[in-house]
Amino acid sequence: MRIYLAGRITGVADYKERFAEAELLMRGWAPEGVVMNPAKLPAGKSEQWYMERCTKMVFMADVVVMLRGWDEDDVSAARIEWAVAKYCGKRVVLL
Numbered sequence: 001m002r003i004y005l006a007g008r009i010t011g012v013a014d015y016k017e018r019f020a021e022a023e024l025l026m027r028g029w030a031p032e033g034v035v036m037n038p039a040k041l042p043a044g045k046s047e048q049w050y051m052e053r054c055t056k057m058v059f060m061a062d063v064v065v066m067l068r069g070w071d072e073d074d075v076s077a078a079r080i081e082w083a084v085a086k087y088c089g090k091r092v093v094l095l
Contacts, residue, residue: 002062003061005037009038016039058085064090066093
C-alpha cells in the first residue's frame with residue numbers, strides 16, 4: 001500500500017512535526033506500506049517544482065491522507081492534491 005500525506009505546508013510553522021507525526025501513525029496503520037511525505041522534499045525549490053512532484057505522488061498513492069487543517073486556505077497545494085485524489089477515485093482519509 002502506498003500512502004500519500006497531504007496537508008498545508010506554506011505558512012505552517014510546525015509542518016515538519018505534523019507530517020512526521022502523521023507518518024509515524026500511518027506506519028503503524030500499514031507497516032508494510034510506503035508513506036510518501038512531501039515535508040521531506042528538499043527546501044528552496046519553486047512552487048511548480050513541488051506541485052509536479054506532489055501530484056505525481058498522489059497519482060502513485062493508493063490512499064491519500066489529508067492532515068488536519070488542510071482546508072483552512074481557499075487556495076493551497078493541499079486543496080489541489082485533494083481535488084486530484086478525488087478526481088482519480090483515490091481513497092481519501094481525513095486525519
